[in-house]
Amino acid sequence: MPPIKIITLIDDDQVYVFLTKKMIEKTNLVKEVRVYENGLDAINFIKENMGNLDELPEIILLDLSMPIMDGWQFLKEFVKINPCIGKKITIYIHSSSTSLADIKRAKEIEEVSDYIVKPVSKSSLIELIKNFINPDDPLKLSKE
Template sequence: MNKVKIACVVDDDEIYTYTVTRIIARSEIAEKTIFFHNGRVALDFFVANAQKQDELPDLILLDINMPVLDGWQFLDEYVKLVPTMGKKITVFIVSSSIDEEDYARARAFDVVTRFIVKPLTVDHLHDILAQLPVQ
């Protein structure tokens, strides 16, 4: 099975990030995983590394409900960065929300591949990997 070099998780829930670390390890989808506890810290990372292809993740797993800069605010700024990035990055929203408005809002972002309702599973990650462009 192929794997991504770097997966990125943007989520403020410490229990979830602990759990997703174990799920990513068990699924063997990524060589490395980086974590950001809110959208602001993640966005700062992407701004600083936009031209550093080896530092950028192949995959972003993004929560929408976070402090400081939530997932929607992150996406509003991230889409402005995409044309300057040295790499195509696949974004999945991973949220506990079951609100149809959130699903519709996610579909409005061209950069969002899919909306996945938590909890994230090994099967979800294998499905995600199958949807990624060939590395």
């Protein structure tokens, strides 16, 4: 069985989601990739499954710009429920925004592990997954 059971992609860009999902699947390090086109569907799923930790992802790749509920709104709701989830979920923002204000704002949110500018390369995804699996790896890149 792969070391990571579930990665969730929250992004409305269908082409980017398709390519990213394929890259993740080809790593053979993740059993399942779940996709939500907006933050509302994703946060509702998390809330509905708080008692079923096996259904919750280990990693979330979160876009900031989406309809219905954007990434910032998702994070606001996630921060509220996070203490009650009972499972550590690592969130990486993956956005096409290179705005220093967005990056700074993301780094101020404790639940956000890193900010990754799109597009994400296959090697970057593999590194992200491997660093998640083995956080004490001496080759791990600094997040600064």
